[in-house]
Amino acid sequence: MQDAALAPRLDRSRLGSLPQLGASAPLDPARAGIIHLGLGAFHRAHAAVHTARALAAEGGEWGIIGFANRSRGVVEPMARQDGIYSVLELSDEGVRADLVDVHRGTGIMTEEPGRVVREIADPRRRLLTLTVSEGGYHVSPRTGRLDVDDPQLRADLEGAGDPRTVIGLLARGLTQRAEGGEPFTVLPCDNVSAAGRTARRMLTEFLELSGADDDVLAYVRDHVSFPDAMVDRIVPATTTATSDEVAALLGVRDEAPVRAERFSMWVIEDDFAAGRPAWEKGGAILTPDAGEVERYEQVKLRLLNGPHSLIAYLGALDGRVTIPEAFDQDWIAEATMRLIREEMLPTIDLPSGFDPDAYLEDLSHRWHNHDLGHRTRQVGSDGSMRLPQRIPVPALTHLAAGRTPALLALTVAAWFACVVPPRGFDPGEQARAMTDPAQRRLQEAAARATSPAEHARILLGSGCLTEELAEHEEFTELVAALLTALVTSGPRAAAAEALDASMKENR
Ligand code: CS2
Secondary structure, eight states: OOOGGGSOBOOGGGBTTBOBSSOOOOSOGGGOOEEEEOOSHHHHHTHHHHHHHHHHHHOOSOOEEEEESSOHHHHHHHHHTTTOEEEEEEETTEEEEEEEOOEEEEEETTTOHHHHHHHHHOTTOOEEEEOOTGGGGOBOTTTSSBOTTOHHHHHHHHTOSSOOSHHHHHHHHHHHHHHHTOOEEEEEOSSOTTHHHHHHHHHHHHHHHTTOOHHHHHHHHHHEEOOOEEEEOOOOOOOHHHHHHHHHHHSSBOSSOEEEESOOEEEEEOOOTTOOOOGGGGTOEEESOHHHHHHHHHIIIIIIIHHHHHHHHHHHHTTOOBHHHHHTSHHHHHHHHHIIIIIIGGGSOOOTTOOHHHHHHHHHHHHTOGGGOOBHHHHHTTHHHHHHHHSHHHHHHHHHTTBOOHHHHHHHHHHHHHHSOOTTOOOOHHHHTOOOTTHHHHHHHTTTOSSHHHHHHHHHHTTTTOHHHHTOHHHHHHHHHHHHHHHHHOHHHHHHHHHHHTTOBOO
């Protein structure tokens, strides 16, 4: 592999001589129609790629002004590289690298909130995409409403100074945009159920609580659309080895490359108040049917994301560094596939023409992709924001019908064991490397527990997976028993216990 440091820098002069995905956006940043919040690897390997392909098919003024949340890690090299970077695609046929050239400006949300607000208010911008992860929507895991317990959100509600949260930035930007009244679209691209409607709901609650004028509320209601979407592409975190791979393949130094699997899917509700790129010509599926998008979202959250969490937590507890290493363990694969088939699939309506067997075969192939190197610690991080999207609804469905969702309970117990371990239990290096904004708070809440079972009861009782689920004592007891098994007998024995109990009638 070539050392990236020795290769000449990637910049605009390389376009034309190196392979490129789709087409370049128009060069004039003033005509960039899209603002993106959350300029990380996922957006750059997903929506940006579909946008480049749409531009190749139909053109249009759809350059992207991208803001990272707080890190300079992507923004600075992208600025040095004229917004260009490469996507490494890893498939059975090997690896290929292509340039992407659709970004027409970058910045950092937390450093330049005023600029984000001005961009949203600017009539030349017509839509905003979001990849800010689950936490960016500020939905309380306890109540399902706007998370007014969050100090940053509360500060934004009080309105003194620049907004610091995504919802606060959107509210301020749209309030200014309402003066001119130009329509706008906010298109969330995160693994959040009904993300478009959720974003609209959180934003509207925010505006109401902060005392916004009726005109602003009416503008948002009537002239801003919030389509739902399902996004899917596995994108591991970029490492320096990725730059070396690009140097070997393309002969240039790219300090902001991304690597991804070949699979990419984007299903979007076709509800755009101010136009959009021809994404349907760039590999996305657009449908006017919000119900169909929701069915795809549920497939994604319940068949892929929820079970992905289980693989990550069991794998980390078993000392596995990557998802494929974890999924190669027969007992992890068995627990995962039974979680999917028995506890997840029966709780969703499938999109029309959707073949679950083909999807699951594909999924298992994707999870076995060793070249991708997707880490258990990456998928296992932020469980406090991810699991509320993945666990409570299917668990409640089974509990209401008198069945035991033991593999869903195992997912929760394994999350606790990794991220909020009971006193005296060391979950190992991979689990210790997982991060979670609620870790400290949960750890403190459970500090008085004298046993793993009590530890689990306190954590669930705090409402970390909704208050509704916390009311189901049988679920709490299941998690308590499985956490005890994890801590005393290890993940494999706990998984066997859960497999035995799964879907038994409990009344
Ligand atoms: C994963 C997702 O980290 C996670 O929670 O389940 O990032 C997953 O890789 C993507 O959603 C795939 O589209």
